[in-house]
Amino acid sequence: MEWARPFLKWAGGKSQLLEDLDRRLPDEVKNRKIKRYIEPFVGGGAFFFHIAQRYSPEEIHILDINEELILAYRVIQRAVDRLVEGLGKIEARYLSLPQDERARLYYQIREEFNREKRGFDFENCGESGIERVIRLIFLNRTCYNGLYRVNSRGEFNVPFGKYREPRILNESGLRCASQLLKGVHIQKGDFSTCDTLVDDRTFVYFDPPYRPISRTSSFTAYSEGSFSDADQRRLARFFQRMHVRGARLMLSNSDPKNVDPSDGFFDQLYSEFRIERVPARRAISSNGEGRGVLNELVITNYR
Numbered sequence: 050m051e052w053a054r055p056f057l058k059w060a061g062g063k064s065q066l067l068e069d070l071d072r073r074l075p076d077e078v079k080n081r082k083i084k085r086y087i088e089p090f091v092g093g094g095a096f097f098f099h100i101a102q103r104y105s106p107e108e109i110h111i112l113d114i115n116e117e118l119i120l121a122y123r124v125i126q127r128a129v130d131r132l133v134e135g136l137g138k139i140e141a142r143y144l145s146l147p148q149d150e151r152a153r154l155y156y157q158i159r160e161e162f163n164r165e166k167r168g169f170d171f172e173n174c175g176e177s178g179i180e181r182v183i184r185l186i187f188l189n190r191t192c193y194n195g196l197y198r199v200n201s202r203g204e205f206n207v208p209f210g211k212y213r214e215p216r217i218l219n220e221s222g223l224r225c226a227s228q229l230l231k232g233v234h235i236q237k238g239d240f241s242t243c244d245t246l247v248d249d250r251t252f253v254y255f256d257p258p259y260r261p262i263s264r265t266s267s268f269t270a271y272s273e274g275s276f277s278d279a280d281q282r283r284l285a286r287f288f289q290r291m292h293v294r295g296a297r298l299m300l301s302n303s304d305p306k307n308v309d310p311s312d313g314f315f316d317q318l319y320s321e322f323r324i325e326r327v328p329a330r331r332a333i334s335s336n337g338e339g340r341g342v343l344n345e346l347v348i349t350n351y352r
């Protein structure tokens with residue numbers, strides 16, 4: 050079987066950090082004493098795919114507040130044949146066009162995608178849901194820098210990307226992802242929704258939106274609501290409560306000390322836990338400043 054990887058390019062993707070995170074997993078995940086794996090900020094799901102393939106936990110729950118993303122996971126889980134067919138068609142059409150007509154098609158689909166959003170039933174994984182995910186993947190593959198970004202009205206606003214031969218359909222990757230998603234619980238919601246699922250045989254990996262690395266970068270627009278410092282504090286309180294419950298917990302974030310060595314925001318929030326600094330090459334940054342080797346924080350409640 051092919052190795053499943055994220056089917057969307059998503060800001061904050063953990064593909065670069067997989068081995069560093071893997072090395073820090075608790076033994077209970079590796080020897081399968083953990084019953085349940087929960088990822089409440091699943092995003093593109095790099096770590097979820099890794100865990101599911103390497104350790105196949107008995108029960109898996111993935112959550113995210115972004116409804117487009119959750120719809121995509123559900124459609125891949127339940128209707129991969131239709132998705133593959135639709136993406137194949139749009140890929141053939143797109144690749145047959147000259148560059149200026151490709152741009153026109155891109156903006157037309159972006160327009161439809163935004164127009165349809167208002168009033169859309171994201172719980173419906175039928176024909177309209179499948180069509181929407183086809184558009185989402187198409188836009189993600191052909192837009193500038195391949196990322197998902199919305200404005201304050203929730204409209205997808207990334208410009209056209211001008212790639213020569215973008216791969217819009219990755220059939221084996223999608224089929225493999227679909228296999229791995231069988232039986233996975235997929236839920237839209239705030240991270241705190243997983244509260245009732247956590248017990249002492251649970252492992253939770255938290256990958257919240259990064260705290261902006263400098264004042265000028267505001268790279269937290271995954272969904273209309275951004276993740277404020279108040280949310281980071283709320284998450285730290287949640288982490289503490291789940292710790293008391295006996296769960297194994299791991300959390301990653303960007304290190305504010307990369308920019309301001311005196312900024313101990315997370316060191317204070319997680320002072321009673323283990324905090325490690327891991328060098329990471331950040332793939333996406335809203336300005337030149339954030340590129341290059343930066344430390345990522347990895348916080349665990351075990352050794």
Ligand SMILES: C[S@@+](CC[C@H](N)C(=O)[O-])C[C@H]1O[C@@H](n2cnc3c(N)ncnc32)[C@H](O)[C@@H]1O
Nearest residue numbers: 061062063090092093095114115239240256271
């Ligand atoms: C850093 S990304 C996750 C990256 C992901 N682990 C990956 O490998 O691609 C953070 C995710 O948190 C989601 N999010 C933002 N606020 C949230 C909230 N309050 N509760 C749950 N998810 C949230 C965003 O939609 C985004 O997908």
